[in-house]
Amino acid sequence: MKLHLVIAMLCLLVSASAIGSEQAPQSAQLTSQDRVLLVTSNLTTHGMPKYRWLYRFLDSSSVFLAKKTLSGAYRKLYLLGGKNATVANFTDNIPRLAGDPKTRALDVMTHLHGSPGALWFEDNAYTTHYLKTALLRSPLKGRARLMYSTACYGKSHAQDFVDAGFQTASGSVGVNADSAFSYPATMLKWRRGSAYWSVVRTSNSRVSIWLSDRAAKLMGFDDVNSFKVIKGDTLARIWLAARAI
Amino acid sequence: MKRTAKRGVILVTIGLLGWVLFPRSAPLASAPAPAFKRALPPDLGAPVPPPLAESERLDNPEPLSDRDLEAAAQLQLGQLDRIRKIPGAAPLLDEVIAALKEDDQETNSLDHIETDEHGLAEISDEAIEQMISDPALRAKWDQLMTMVAEHPEVMGEEERSGDGE
Numbered sequence: 001m002k003l004h005l006v007i008a009m010l011c012l013l014v015s016a017s018a019i020g021s022e023q024a025p026q027s028a029q030l031t032s033q034d035r036v037l038l039v040t041s042n043l044t045t046h047g048m049p050k051y052r053w054l055y056r057f058l059d060s061s062s063v064f065l066a067k068k069t070l071s072g073a074y075r076k077l078y079l080l081g082g083k084n085a086t087v088a089n090f091t092d093n094i095p096r097l098a099g100d101p102k103t104r105a106l107d108v109m110t111h112l113h114g115s116p117g118a119l120w121f122e123d124n125a126y127t128t129h130y131l132k133t134a135l136l137r138s139p140l141k142g143r144a145r146l147m148y149s150t151a152c153y154g155k156s157h158a159q160d161f162v163d164a165g166f167q168t169a170s171g172s173v174g175v176n177a178d179s180a181f182s183y184p185a186t187m188l189k190w191r192r193g194s195a196y197w198s199v200v201r202t203s204n205s206r207v208s209i210w211l212s213d214r215a216a217k218l219m220g221f222d223d224v225n226s227f228k229v230i231k232g233d234t235l236a237r238i239w240l241a242a243r244a245i
Numbered sequence: 246m247k248r249t250a251k252r253g254v255i256l257v258t259i260g261l262l263g264w265v266l267f268p269r270s271a272p273l274a275s276a277p278a279p280a281f282k283r284a285l286p287p288d289l290g291a292p293v294p295p296p297l298a299e300s301e302r303l304d305n306p307e308p309l310s311d312r313d314l315e316a317a318a319q320l321q322l323g324q325l326d327r328i329r330k331i332p333g334a335a336p337l338l339d340e341v342i343a344a345l346k347e348d349d350q351e352t353n354s355l356d357h358i359e360t361d362e363h364g365l366a367e368i369s370d371e372a373i374e375q376m377i378s379d380p381a382l383r384a385k386w387d388q389l390m391t392m393v394a395e396h397p398e399v400m401g402e403e404e405r406s407g408d409g410e
Contacts, residue, residue, distance in 0.1 A: 039368065044353040046309060051318040053345040058321065060354045060376055064390040067368050077368035081355030084364035093363055113317075115309050125309075152317060175313050177320025180328060184394050224316055 028241045034104040035238070036097050037074045039066045041111040042085035046120045062111045062183065069187040073238065075102070085112070087121045091131060095138030105242040107146040109187075111179070114151030114171075128160035140165025141244035145236055146196065148186060150179035158231035167243050168196050168232035174225030181205070182228070190238055197234035204228055328389075331396045337389040344382050 041062040047055035059081065066077055078097065080089055098106040113120040118127045147161040147169035154171015161169040182203035189199040204227055233245050325342075329335040358366040358375045366372050377383040 038365075041355060042353065044355075048311070048314050048318060051314075053342065054318060054321060054325075056345055056354050057325075057342065060386070061390065061393075063355065063358075063368055063376060064373065064386060065394055067373065068390050068394040071368075079355065079358065079366045079368050079372065080364060081358065081366065082353035083356050084360055084366075086364070089364040093365060096363065113309055113314075115313070120309060152313060175316050175320070177317055178324060180321060180324035180393075188394070223313060224320060226320075 030104055030239055030241055032073055033075045035074045036076050036103045036106050037070060038078045038080060038093065038097055038106065038108045039063065040085055040090060040108065041081045042122050043111055043113060045122050046113045065184050065187065069184060070191055073191050083122050085121055086123045087126045090121060091134040094135060094144065095140060098140050098143035099138065105145040106143055110149040110151060112151050114153045114157060116153045116156050119151055119157060128157040132160040132164040135164035143242050145242035150176055150183055152176045155229045162232035166232060167245055168230060168234065168236045170200055170228050170230045172226050172228050174223045176226050177224055178226040193237055193239050195234065196230060196236045200228050200230055328393055331392050334389060334392045337385050340385050341389060
Protein backbone atom coordinates (compact mmCIF):
# COMPACT_ATOMS: atom_id res chain seq x y z
CA MET A 1 0.00 0.00 0.00
CA LYS A 2 2.70 2.41 1.14
CA LEU A 3 4.85 1.51 -1.81
CA HIS A 4 2.00 2.11 -4.22
CA LEU A 5 1.34 5.49 -2.69
CA VAL A 6 5.00 6.49 -2.92
CA ILE A 7 5.16 5.39 -6.56
CA ALA A 8 1.95 7.26 -7.36
CA MET A 9 3.30 10.40 -5.69
CA LEU A 10 6.58 10.17 -7.56
CA CYS A 11 4.71 9.81 -10.85
CA LEU A 12 2.62 12.86 -10.06
CA LEU A 13 5.69 14.86 -9.05
CA VAL A 14 7.48 13.96 -12.26
CA SER A 15 4.40 14.84 -14.34
CA ALA A 16 3.96 18.15 -12.53
CA SER A 17 7.60 19.12 -12.98
CA ALA A 18 7.48 18.04 -16.64
CA ILE A 19 4.43 20.24 -17.22
CA GLY A 20 6.22 23.09 -15.46
CA SER A 21 9.39 22.75 -17.47
CA GLU A 22 7.39 22.58 -20.70
CA GLN A 23 5.59 25.78 -19.87
CA ALA A 24 8.50 27.83 -18.61
CA PRO A 25 10.58 27.95 -21.82
CA GLN A 26 7.45 28.84 -23.80
CA SER A 27 7.50 32.25 -22.16
CA ALA A 28 11.12 32.72 -23.27
CA GLN A 29 10.55 31.70 -26.88
CA LEU A 30 10.77 34.42 -29.49
CA THR A 31 9.31 35.03 -32.90
CA SER A 32 11.07 36.94 -35.66
CA GLN A 33 9.14 40.04 -34.57
CA ASP A 34 10.99 40.01 -31.23
CA ARG A 35 14.47 40.02 -32.79
CA VAL A 36 16.63 42.66 -34.45
CA LEU A 37 20.00 42.22 -36.16
CA LEU A 38 22.70 44.86 -36.58
CA VAL A 39 25.45 44.23 -39.14
CA THR A 40 28.48 46.48 -38.65
CA SER A 41 30.78 46.40 -41.62
CA ASN A 42 33.81 48.33 -42.73
CA LEU A 43 36.92 46.47 -43.86
CA THR A 44 37.69 48.83 -46.73
CA THR A 45 38.82 51.94 -44.83
CA HIS A 46 41.72 50.36 -42.97
CA GLY A 47 42.54 47.61 -45.45
CA MET A 48 45.60 47.73 -47.65
CA PRO A 49 44.88 49.91 -50.71
CA LYS A 50 46.07 47.22 -53.10
CA TYR A 51 43.36 44.90 -51.76
CA ARG A 52 40.59 47.50 -51.78
CA TRP A 53 38.62 45.41 -54.31
CA LEU A 54 38.82 42.40 -51.96
CA TYR A 55 37.60 44.36 -48.95
CA ARG A 56 34.81 45.93 -50.99
CA PHE A 57 33.82 42.41 -51.99
CA LEU A 58 33.80 41.31 -48.35
CA ASP A 59 31.91 44.43 -47.16
CA SER A 60 29.22 44.01 -49.82
CA SER A 61 29.09 40.24 -49.19
CA SER A 62 28.39 40.85 -45.49
CA VAL A 63 25.24 42.75 -46.47
CA PHE A 64 24.18 40.40 -49.25
CA LEU A 65 24.67 37.27 -47.15
CA ALA A 66 22.87 38.71 -44.12
CA LYS A 67 19.88 39.37 -46.35
CA LYS A 68 20.11 35.98 -48.05
CA THR A 69 20.40 33.94 -44.88
CA LEU A 70 18.65 35.88 -42.13
CA SER A 71 15.94 37.88 -43.86
CA GLY A 72 12.66 36.79 -42.32
CA ALA A 73 14.34 35.57 -39.15
CA TYR A 74 14.41 39.09 -37.68
CA ARG A 75 11.93 41.95 -37.52
CA LYS A 76 14.57 44.17 -39.06
CA LEU A 77 18.11 43.81 -40.36
CA TYR A 78 20.11 46.99 -39.88
CA LEU A 79 23.43 48.00 -41.36
CA LEU A 80 26.03 50.28 -39.87
CA GLY A 81 28.45 50.34 -42.75
CA GLY A 82 31.14 52.29 -44.53
CA LYS A 83 31.62 55.84 -43.28
CA ASN A 84 28.79 55.33 -40.77
CA ALA A 85 30.66 52.55 -38.98
CA THR A 86 32.06 54.96 -36.42
CA VAL A 87 32.55 54.15 -32.77
CA ALA A 88 29.97 56.77 -31.77
CA ASN A 89 27.32 55.23 -34.03
CA PHE A 90 28.25 51.77 -32.78
CA THR A 91 28.00 52.61 -29.08
CA ASP A 92 24.87 54.75 -29.57
CA ASN A 93 22.91 52.39 -31.79
CA ILE A 94 23.43 49.16 -29.84
CA PRO A 95 21.67 50.47 -26.71
CA ARG A 96 19.07 52.28 -28.83
CA LEU A 97 18.12 49.14 -30.75
CA ALA A 98 18.32 46.93 -27.67
CA GLY A 99 16.14 49.37 -25.71
CA ASP A 100 13.26 49.24 -28.18
CA PRO A 101 10.33 47.83 -26.17
CA LYS A 102 9.41 45.59 -29.12
CA THR A 103 12.86 43.99 -29.11
CA ARG A 104 13.60 41.04 -26.86
CA ALA A 105 16.93 40.15 -28.44
CA LEU A 106 19.49 42.20 -30.34
CA ASP A 107 22.18 40.32 -32.25
CA VAL A 108 25.22 42.09 -33.68
CA MET A 109 27.48 40.82 -36.47
CA THR A 110 30.70 42.76 -36.74
CA HIS A 111 33.00 42.83 -39.76
CA LEU A 112 35.85 45.12 -38.79
CA HIS A 113 39.60 44.81 -38.72
CA GLY A 114 40.89 43.83 -35.31
CA SER A 115 44.16 43.89 -33.46
CA PRO A 116 44.80 42.45 -30.01
CA GLY A 117 42.28 44.15 -27.69
CA ALA A 118 41.03 46.67 -30.27
CA LEU A 119 38.62 47.12 -33.18
CA TRP A 120 39.12 49.46 -36.13
CA PHE A 121 36.14 51.67 -36.90
CA GLU A 122 35.82 54.21 -39.69
CA ASP A 123 37.21 56.98 -37.49
CA ASN A 124 39.94 55.13 -35.60
CA ALA A 125 40.88 52.15 -33.47
CA TYR A 126 39.22 51.74 -30.11
CA THR A 127 40.02 49.26 -27.43
CA THR A 128 37.20 46.91 -26.59
CA HIS A 129 37.71 48.02 -23.00
CA TYR A 130 36.64 51.47 -24.15
CA LEU A 131 33.64 49.98 -25.98
CA LYS A 132 32.69 48.06 -22.86
CA THR A 133 32.83 51.19 -20.74
CA ALA A 134 30.76 53.13 -23.26
CA LEU A 135 28.17 50.35 -23.60
CA LEU A 136 27.88 49.86 -19.85
CA ARG A 137 26.06 53.19 -19.61
CA SER A 138 22.92 51.46 -20.87
CA PRO A 139 21.20 48.35 -19.56
CA LEU A 140 22.05 45.79 -22.23
CA LYS A 141 21.78 42.69 -20.06
CA GLY A 142 18.78 40.60 -21.03
CA ARG A 143 18.42 42.50 -24.32
CA ALA A 144 21.76 42.20 -26.16
CA ARG A 145 22.23 38.56 -27.03
CA LEU A 146 24.90 37.68 -29.60
CA MET A 147 28.07 39.51 -30.62
CA TYR A 148 29.50 37.63 -33.58
CA SER A 149 32.73 39.00 -35.00
CA THR A 150 34.91 38.15 -37.96
CA ALA A 151 37.65 40.51 -36.73
CA CYS A 152 41.20 39.26 -36.27
CA TYR A 153 41.99 38.51 -32.61
CA GLY A 154 38.24 38.46 -31.84
CA LYS A 155 38.88 36.23 -28.87
CA SER A 156 40.66 39.13 -27.17
CA HIS A 157 37.52 41.29 -27.64
CA ALA A 158 34.80 38.83 -26.71
CA GLN A 159 34.98 39.02 -22.92
CA ASP A 160 34.63 42.82 -22.98
CA PHE A 161 31.37 42.48 -24.91
CA VAL A 162 30.07 39.91 -22.45
CA ASP A 163 31.07 42.22 -19.59
CA ALA A 164 29.23 45.03 -21.38
CA GLY A 165 26.01 43.01 -21.22
CA PHE A 166 25.98 40.69 -24.23
CA GLN A 167 24.86 37.16 -23.44
CA THR A 168 27.48 35.60 -25.67
CA ALA A 169 30.37 36.70 -27.88
CA SER A 170 32.86 34.90 -30.05
CA GLY A 171 35.96 35.58 -32.07
CA SER A 172 39.05 34.07 -33.59
CA VAL A 173 42.20 33.32 -31.65
CA GLY A 174 44.54 35.12 -34.08
CA VAL A 175 44.42 36.57 -37.57
CA ASN A 176 41.06 35.48 -38.97
CA ALA A 177 41.11 34.32 -42.54
CA ASP A 178 38.06 32.14 -43.03
CA SER A 179 35.10 34.53 -42.86
CA ALA A 180 34.16 33.80 -46.48
CA PHE A 181 33.28 30.34 -45.19
CA SER A 182 32.48 30.82 -41.52
CA TYR A 183 30.16 33.83 -41.85
CA PRO A 184 27.50 32.13 -44.00
CA ALA A 185 28.00 28.86 -42.11
CA THR A 186 27.39 30.66 -38.82
CA MET A 187 24.29 32.48 -40.04
CA LEU A 188 22.70 29.39 -41.56
CA LYS A 189 23.15 27.25 -38.47
CA TRP A 190 22.14 30.10 -36.14
CA ARG A 191 18.96 30.56 -38.17
CA ARG A 192 18.17 26.85 -37.88
CA GLY A 193 17.98 27.29 -34.11
CA SER A 194 21.14 25.50 -32.99
CA ALA A 195 22.77 26.35 -29.69
CA TYR A 196 25.66 28.77 -30.18
CA TRP A 197 28.30 26.23 -29.18
CA SER A 198 27.09 24.05 -32.05
CA VAL A 199 27.05 27.00 -34.46
CA VAL A 200 30.68 27.79 -33.64
CA ARG A 201 31.62 24.15 -33.86
CA THR A 202 30.38 24.16 -37.46
CA SER A 203 32.31 27.29 -38.37
CA ASN A 204 35.41 25.72 -36.81
CA SER A 205 35.29 23.11 -39.54
CA ARG A 206 38.25 20.82 -39.85
CA VAL A 207 38.63 21.59 -43.55
CA SER A 208 38.49 25.34 -43.09
CA ILE A 209 40.95 25.43 -40.20
CA TRP A 210 43.30 23.01 -41.94
CA LEU A 211 43.27 25.07 -45.14
CA SER A 212 43.89 28.29 -43.24
CA ASP A 213 46.68 26.86 -41.11
CA ARG A 214 48.37 25.21 -44.07
CA ALA A 215 48.19 28.35 -46.20
CA ALA A 216 49.50 30.42 -43.30
CA LYS A 217 52.44 28.08 -42.75
CA LEU A 218 53.27 28.10 -46.44
CA MET A 219 53.38 31.89 -46.36
CA GLY A 220 55.44 31.94 -43.20
CA PHE A 221 52.82 33.57 -40.97
CA ASP A 222 52.56 32.38 -37.42
CA ASP A 223 49.78 34.67 -36.09
CA VAL A 224 47.04 33.15 -38.21
CA ASN A 225 44.53 31.21 -36.21
CA SER A 226 40.93 31.36 -37.38
CA PHE A 227 39.73 29.02 -34.64
CA LYS A 228 36.78 30.68 -32.88
CA VAL A 229 36.15 30.64 -29.16
CA ILE A 230 33.07 31.65 -27.21
CA LYS A 231 32.85 33.83 -24.13
CA GLY A 232 29.63 33.96 -22.13
CA ASP A 233 26.63 31.69 -22.61
CA THR A 234 27.26 28.89 -25.09
CA LEU A 235 23.59 27.84 -24.99
CA ALA A 236 22.09 30.95 -26.62
CA ARG A 237 19.72 30.19 -29.52
CA ILE A 238 17.95 32.41 -32.02
CA TRP A 239 14.53 31.48 -30.68
CA LEU A 240 15.35 32.06 -27.00
CA ALA A 241 15.04 35.45 -25.35
CA ALA A 242 18.23 37.24 -24.45
CA ARG A 243 19.34 36.29 -20.97
CA ALA A 244 21.19 38.34 -18.40
CA ILE A 245 24.30 36.48 -17.29
CA MET B 246 -4.07 1.20 15.33
CA LYS B 247 -3.27 -0.10 11.85
CA ARG B 248 -6.40 1.58 10.49
CA THR B 249 -5.45 4.91 12.11
CA ALA B 250 -2.00 4.71 10.61
CA LYS B 251 -3.45 3.99 7.17
CA ARG B 252 -5.83 6.96 7.51
CA GLY B 253 -2.89 9.11 8.52
CA VAL B 254 -0.89 8.04 5.50
CA ILE B 255 -3.86 8.70 3.18
CA LEU B 256 -4.45 12.16 4.66
CA VAL B 257 -0.78 13.09 4.40
CA THR B 258 -0.74 11.81 0.81
CA ILE B 259 -3.82 13.83 -0.11
CA GLY B 260 -2.20 16.89 1.47
CA LEU B 261 1.03 16.38 -0.43
CA LEU B 262 -0.85 15.81 -3.69
CA GLY B 263 -2.77 19.04 -3.17
CA TRP B 264 0.50 20.85 -2.50
CA VAL B 265 2.03 19.44 -5.69
CA LEU B 266 -0.96 19.94 -7.97
CA PHE B 267 -2.09 23.37 -6.73
CA PRO B 268 1.05 25.17 -5.59
CA ARG B 269 0.18 28.54 -4.12
CA SER B 270 -2.39 28.95 -6.87
CA ALA B 271 -4.90 31.10 -5.09
CA PRO B 272 -2.76 33.87 -3.59
CA LEU B 273 -0.48 34.13 -6.65
CA ALA B 274 -3.13 33.80 -9.34
CA SER B 275 -2.65 37.38 -10.53
CA ALA B 276 1.09 37.50 -9.90
CA PRO B 277 3.60 37.45 -12.78
CA ALA B 278 4.69 34.11 -14.22
CA PRO B 279 7.14 32.18 -12.06
CA ALA B 280 10.66 33.47 -12.44
CA PHE B 281 12.48 31.32 -14.98
CA LYS B 282 16.13 31.86 -15.48
CA ARG B 283 15.88 32.47 -19.23
CA ALA B 284 13.10 35.02 -18.81
CA LEU B 285 14.78 37.31 -16.31
CA PRO B 286 14.12 41.00 -16.92
CA PRO B 287 17.02 43.18 -18.01
CA ASP B 288 19.45 44.07 -15.27
CA LEU B 289 18.45 47.66 -14.82
CA GLY B 290 20.60 48.01 -11.75
CA ALA B 291 23.95 47.73 -13.53
CA PRO B 292 26.42 50.33 -12.30
CA VAL B 293 26.86 53.25 -14.66
CA PRO B 294 30.54 54.06 -15.19
CA PRO B 295 31.79 57.63 -15.03
CA PRO B 296 32.16 59.49 -18.35
CA LEU B 297 35.29 58.69 -20.31
CA ALA B 298 37.85 61.37 -20.90
CA GLU B 299 38.90 61.85 -24.53
CA SER B 300 42.39 60.67 -23.65
CA GLU B 301 41.04 57.32 -22.43
CA ARG B 302 39.41 56.43 -25.71
CA LEU B 303 42.27 54.94 -27.63
CA ASP B 304 44.25 53.37 -24.85
CA ASN B 305 47.08 52.78 -27.31
CA PRO B 306 45.78 49.76 -29.20
CA GLU B 307 48.39 47.93 -31.19
CA PRO B 308 48.29 49.21 -34.78
CA LEU B 309 47.34 46.91 -37.63
CA SER B 310 50.60 45.65 -38.99
CA ASP B 311 51.13 45.36 -42.74
CA ARG B 312 52.22 41.82 -42.06
CA ASP B 313 48.90 40.88 -40.44
CA LEU B 314 46.90 42.71 -43.09
CA GLU B 315 48.84 40.96 -45.82
CA ALA B 316 48.33 37.61 -44.11
CA ALA B 317 44.60 38.18 -43.72
CA ALA B 318 44.23 39.37 -47.31
CA GLN B 319 46.22 36.45 -48.73
CA LEU B 320 44.15 33.98 -46.78
CA GLN B 321 40.89 35.66 -47.76
CA LEU B 322 42.03 35.29 -51.36
CA GLY B 323 42.46 31.60 -50.64
CA GLN B 324 38.90 31.53 -49.36
CA LEU B 325 37.69 33.01 -52.61
CA ASP B 326 39.21 29.98 -54.29
CA ARG B 327 36.93 27.82 -52.17
CA ILE B 328 33.93 29.77 -53.45
CA ARG B 329 35.25 29.20 -56.96
CA LYS B 330 34.89 25.45 -56.39
CA ILE B 331 31.11 25.69 -56.10
CA PRO B 332 29.70 24.46 -59.41
CA GLY B 333 28.88 27.46 -61.56
CA ALA B 334 30.33 30.01 -59.16
CA ALA B 335 33.74 30.56 -60.76
CA PRO B 336 32.64 32.64 -63.78
CA LEU B 337 30.30 34.71 -61.64
CA LEU B 338 33.02 35.37 -59.07
CA ASP B 339 35.48 36.32 -61.79
CA GLU B 340 33.03 38.79 -63.29
CA VAL B 341 32.24 40.34 -59.91
CA ILE B 342 35.94 40.65 -59.05
CA ALA B 343 36.73 42.10 -62.49
CA ALA B 344 34.02 44.73 -62.01
CA LEU B 345 35.34 45.60 -58.54
CA LYS B 346 38.90 45.93 -59.84
CA GLU B 347 37.77 48.03 -62.77
CA ASP B 348 35.70 50.31 -60.57
CA ASP B 349 38.50 50.89 -58.06
CA GLN B 350 36.86 53.89 -56.46
CA GLU B 351 37.96 55.41 -53.18
CA THR B 352 34.52 55.21 -51.59
CA ASN B 353 33.16 52.15 -49.89
CA SER B 354 30.26 50.50 -51.74
CA LEU B 355 28.29 50.64 -48.50
CA ASP B 356 28.46 54.44 -48.52
CA HIS B 357 25.98 54.46 -51.39
CA ILE B 358 23.24 53.08 -49.15
CA GLU B 359 20.88 55.68 -47.70
CA THR B 360 20.81 55.88 -43.91
CA ASP B 361 18.68 57.47 -41.22
CA GLU B 362 19.85 60.18 -38.83
CA HIS B 363 21.57 57.53 -36.68
CA GLY B 364 23.70 56.27 -39.57
CA LEU B 365 21.62 53.10 -39.86
CA ALA B 366 20.34 51.59 -43.07
CA GLU B 367 17.79 48.83 -43.32
CA ILE B 368 19.16 45.84 -45.21
CA SER B 369 16.58 45.49 -47.96
CA ASP B 370 16.26 45.09 -51.72
CA GLU B 371 16.50 48.87 -52.02
CA ALA B 372 19.75 48.92 -50.04
CA ILE B 373 21.21 46.24 -52.32
CA GLU B 374 20.17 48.27 -55.36
CA GLN B 375 21.88 51.34 -53.95
CA MET B 376 24.99 49.33 -53.08
CA ILE B 377 25.33 47.86 -56.60
CA SER B 378 23.63 50.17 -59.05
CA ASP B 379 24.31 48.21 -62.25
CA PRO B 380 21.38 45.78 -62.63
CA ALA B 381 23.35 43.22 -64.65
CA LEU B 382 26.20 43.16 -62.15
CA ARG B 383 23.76 43.07 -59.25
CA ALA B 384 22.07 40.03 -60.76
CA LYS B 385 25.45 38.25 -60.92
CA TRP B 386 26.23 39.21 -57.31
CA ASP B 387 22.82 37.94 -56.27
CA GLN B 388 23.32 34.62 -58.01
CA LEU B 389 26.79 34.21 -56.53
CA MET B 390 25.67 35.05 -53.00
CA THR B 391 22.78 32.61 -53.30
CA MET B 392 25.29 29.89 -54.16
CA VAL B 393 27.56 30.83 -51.24
CA ALA B 394 24.64 30.89 -48.83
CA GLU B 395 23.13 27.62 -49.94
CA HIS B 396 25.86 25.37 -51.30
CA PRO B 397 26.71 22.64 -48.79
CA GLU B 398 30.29 22.12 -50.02
CA VAL B 399 31.18 25.65 -48.92
CA MET B 400 29.99 24.87 -45.46
CA GLY B 401 32.73 22.32 -44.91
CA GLU B 402 32.72 19.50 -42.44
CA GLU B 403 30.90 19.60 -39.15
CA GLU B 404 33.23 17.45 -37.09
CA ARG B 405 35.82 19.70 -35.52
CA SER B 406 35.09 20.47 -31.89
CA GLY B 407 34.89 24.18 -31.15
CA ASP B 408 33.01 24.28 -27.92
CA GLY B 409 34.67 27.51 -26.90
CA GLU B 410 35.89 28.41 -23.50
